[in-house]
Amino acid sequence: MTKTLFSIGAWALLGWLVGSWLGPKVGWGLFSLGLLIMILVSGWQLSRIAHWAKNVDDPPPPSMGPWDDILAPIYRKLRNSTREMGLLKRNLDSLMQAAEALPDGAITLDEAMQVTWCNQTASEHIGLNLETDRNHSILNILREPEFARYARQNKWPGPVLLHLTYDGHEKSLLAQLTQYGVGQFLLVTRDVTQVEKLETTRKDFVANVSHELRTPLTVLAGFLETLCDMPPEAFSQAQRDHYQRLMLEQAQRMQAIVADLLTLSALESSPQAGGRPIQLGQVVHEALQQARILSGGQHVFVENIAHDICVTGSETELASAVSNLLTNAIRYTPKDGTITVSWFMTEDGHACYSVQDTGIGIAAQDIPRLTERFYRVDRGRSRATGGTGLGLAITRHVALRHNAELTIHSRLGAGSTFSLIFPSSRLSTAR
Incomplete structure (x- = not known):
């Protein structure tokens, strides 16, 4: 404003001086010309300012005359605001990433219990799709009578345990509602299925x-x-x-x-088995000698044992697993039955220890549970033969500790085959 008044005063003084010399008309004409020039310059400056206003992130145009005193503080304020907004955005992004990384599900709800946001864990817990379920009531998404009764309470002193079926899998969830702010709610879900x-x-x-x-x-x-x-x-x-x-x-x-x-x-x-190279063929041979004594000559044993394959691990644990499979075959194979014991390399570079019998076999529905502790297909027969119901559970743990896989193939009345398959990383050749 001061610069504008100074410019008008300068033109007025110049017009008065020229008018005193050449006459009033010339002086007024010169003064009018000066005002016209100031108007044109101001219009040009306003045009540049209007162009800059479309992209205020750029610095304002220089040499704007009287506008410099106005544009400079505006630009500084905008730059500080942009910097603060950038910082807030980074903090918000960081918070959202932290929320997405939470092991628990988090769902924000408005005062009508409608979904406003959720993290990925919550989507996995209850099958929520934020793109389609946003602004929909959580009671319509999580259709559980227990949750509906829980959500309609005035206060939620503790969580509610929900048993859901999602994608064919049963899941147990702890759900806790909490109010925050005004008319805002947070629903936290925790998967306790394994617990x-x-x-x-x-x-x-x-x-x-x-x-x-x-x-x-x-x-x-x-x-x-x-x-x-x-x-x-x-x-x-x-x-x-x-x-x-x-x-x-x-x-x-x-x-x-x-x-x-x-x-x-x-x-x-104890930690995973390390150990040393064990000639498993020798371990199998010793277990077979004990198995023949246990059998008392009532079974026919067929051997197919390679003696040059070593397994890195614990000899005691491997001997226990080998013996357990042999003992089970003897217990569940009738007199004069055949038990085939094999230890060989497979075509894919693995090594397999298997015990095949011609015993009573196992029903298909019982096979998945055989390695559970104390699970028996025939409890009376198992006790009569001295079984504890823990042999296969021990064998499974030994297999896991040696990166091996325990496989069971059986048909009721047609015998069974139990196999321990060891990966190539655990194998070596005896010298």
């Missing part, structure tokens, strides 16, 4: 251990009570020997269960 499975496994394990130990303990306690309550002359020496033998068998059965439980615990708690 529930572990808890169920733990309960089943405790129940199974109690059940397995109860029978021998009951038998043992019963015999002891009988021997203690009855007078010595009530039993002959032959009867006492018979009772003592039965008690010893039950005590040994409990010892076998405890020993297998300790083996399982050691396998689960």
Whole structure:
């Protein structure tokens, strides 16, 4: 404004001086010409300013005369605002990335319980698609009566456990609603499917251990009570020997269960097996000698063993797995049945230890559960043959610790084949 007034004053002074010399008309004409020039220059400057206003991120045009004092602070303010907005955007992006990386699902809802945003984990938990489900009620998306009752409460002191079926898989979710701001809600979901499975496994394990130990303990306690309550002359020496033998068998059965439980615990708690190269053919040969003794000549054994293949690992663990598969074959193969034991290289460079029998076989629905602890297809037969119900569970853990795979092929009444397949990374050739 000062510059404009100064320019008008300068033209007026110049017009007065010229008018004093050449006459008033010339002076007024010169003054009018100066005002016209100032108007044209101002129009040109306004045109440049209007062009700059279309892209205010660029610096303003220089030499704008009286406009310089106005444009300079505006540009500084815009530049500071742009810098602050950039910082806020980076912080917002960082927060959104952190929200997307959360292991729990997060869903924001408005006052009508309509979805406004969710992270990827929430999409996986409840099958939510933000593009199509935005501004839709969460009650229409998560159609669970338990959740509907929970969401309609005035307060949510704790989470609600939901059991969902999504893409054919059963899933357990903990859902917690929280209010934040005014008319805004946050729904947090956590997948506890594995936790529930572990808890169920733990309960089943405790129940199974109690059940397995109860029978021998009951038998043992019963015999002891009988021997203690009855007078010595009530039993002959032959009867006492018979009772003592039965008690010893039950005590040994409990010892076998405890020993297998300790083996399982050691396998689960210790790091992955490293070890040294083991000639598994020799381990299989020794296990076969013990198997023949256990069989008592009632089975036919066929051997197909390569002695030059070594497996890097723990000899004790491998011997346990080899022996367990052989023992199971003997227990479930009738007299005069054939048991074929093989240890060989496969065409794809792996090594396979397999035990094939002509026993009673296994129904298809039972095969997936065979490696569960204490799971038995025929409980009475397993106990009668001295099984603890833990052999295949131990074998599976040994296989996992040696990067191997336990495969089971069987048909009811047509025998079974149990195989341990070791990867090439675990193999070497004996010298």
